[in-house]
Amino acid sequence: MPRTLRVIYSAFRMAMLHWMADPQWVIPNVIAPFVFTFVALTLFKEASGSFGLYAVLGGGMMGMWGNTLYSSGFAIEFEKWQGTLEEVVATPSNLLHVIAGRSISNALFGLVNMVAILLIASLGFRVPLGVANPILFALSIALTLLSVSALGLIFASAFVLTRSAQVFTNGLEFPIYVVSGSMFPIGLLPFWVHPASYTLGPTWGIEAIRMAASQGNVTLAFWLNVGVMLLITFAYVMVAAFLFKKVETKSRRDGTLVQA
């Protein structure tokens, strides 16, 4: 296995071991999206069309983003609490790869939440959840997961230097839900929000997921959404790598890594 993948996998594995050791961390990440889905489905149970699916996928996206953002901030805080940040930074591995492994593991937990929400909606609210194209549906979810993880990495680089990552994670949670179209279709948002929406990978991802769920035939629009999301995700990774490098140099110069 290439060195970078091995580090990402090892960090992923360590995060999984901690999730299993402390399963109560999952609770807030399940409750918020579940409540959102419950409220949306209760309010609009008479609505026709694909609204039910929209609400359910939105709830799932909330779980995925909430977990990723939380983990991005928490990954650094966690290392500080454990007193392991210095030991991890002192290894020859890139901190970006370590945080990437953690970020992916947490986004994956969000995916578990999405499955739970789909089951609740289907069994509890009788929402018709027939997925028109299951393969593309699964593919678009997997790619959106990576995009969400990459967005989390950008925030994580800033969290390396801050003393209060959790304040930022709390503050950033809802804006991304709204702007990415997880809560409402972007068309309902004011036009000045649209530029922000279209720079978010998950915006394109959730659109692709909905298309795969509702349209049997693969359309150009689906692949356009996937392609743009991949481009944005690549840009996120590049920006995150640049920021991590800058942040690491700054922390080595100022001695702020562990004190922060």
Place this chain on the structure above:
Amino acid sequence: MSELNSQHGKASSDKAIVAKNLCKVFKVTKGILRRTKTQVEAVKDVSLEVNFGELFGLVGPNGAGKTTTIKLLTTMLIPTSGTATVLGLDIEKDVTKIREKIGIVLGGERGLYTRVSAVDNLRYFADLYGVPVSIRDKRIKELLQFMGLWDRARDRVETYSKGMKQRLHLARGLINDPQLVFMDEPTIGLDPEIAKETRKMIKELVETGKTILLTTHYMFEADELCKRVAIIRKGEIVALDTPSGLKKYVKDASVVEVEGFGMTDKEVARFRELPEVLAVSADLSENKQVLKIQTPKGSEIISEVQEILKNSRIYDLKIKEPTLEDAYLRLVEGSVK
């Protein structure tokens, strides 16, 4: 133990560490409304060399600059000025190469993933250090056996005693089979028995061919373990010699040692003001307090001692030859002439 013996060829340099005029200045911001920036010189002009296979001690009180020096040499910090090579590699340019070849052991109970097992801790760090998968598990087993932790290898670290955690720290510091190991106060906070056990482990590591740079603020520990010792005070190295060589700094003095009860900080301060007193140390925390006064006058100052301590109870008063601990005290108090 075969895996623990250093397998790497020695670096091109004939010294494990060469530091020249290393300086580190931190900018500190004070105040909330009126923010003022000040500069703190944590390390000033530090120069030292460490030979291969040597156990080198860096000794000084809290805040003297020991940890900052270690962080500079382990590439965790960038020096403000000065240069250093570690295993022949430049600490500013060859960051990844240095990190691959060195080990770091930090003291204390933190620094481990306590919710997972010792094996999972070591496996994680083996992956981060790029230890080949083919030898990773064998090395983890060997290290845990060497540290006497194999029987509990699968238990969560949170169930370990302090001593076991410290041994796991040592194992983690050796996971990449480093040529050079930095140990930052590895016995801090440990009770005497566990600290003794840790020192024994450190001695055994040197016997396997490792080079170790160890920081401590216990002079007796440096005396027991180290071939050479550098004493650091306020960021500067004030002496560098063998433990016996350091004693020359106190050959001009004798030590008046007072055991008693009721001695106060105020009285200790009065001793420090006396012109014939070179250094004073006091342990006033226990019922049996101990005060040590270094002076070239020897028994001539006994009457003065009794006068200052007239309100305290004196159990015993001795004139002694100075020890290495006294040399350290003189050097860190800055009264060596």
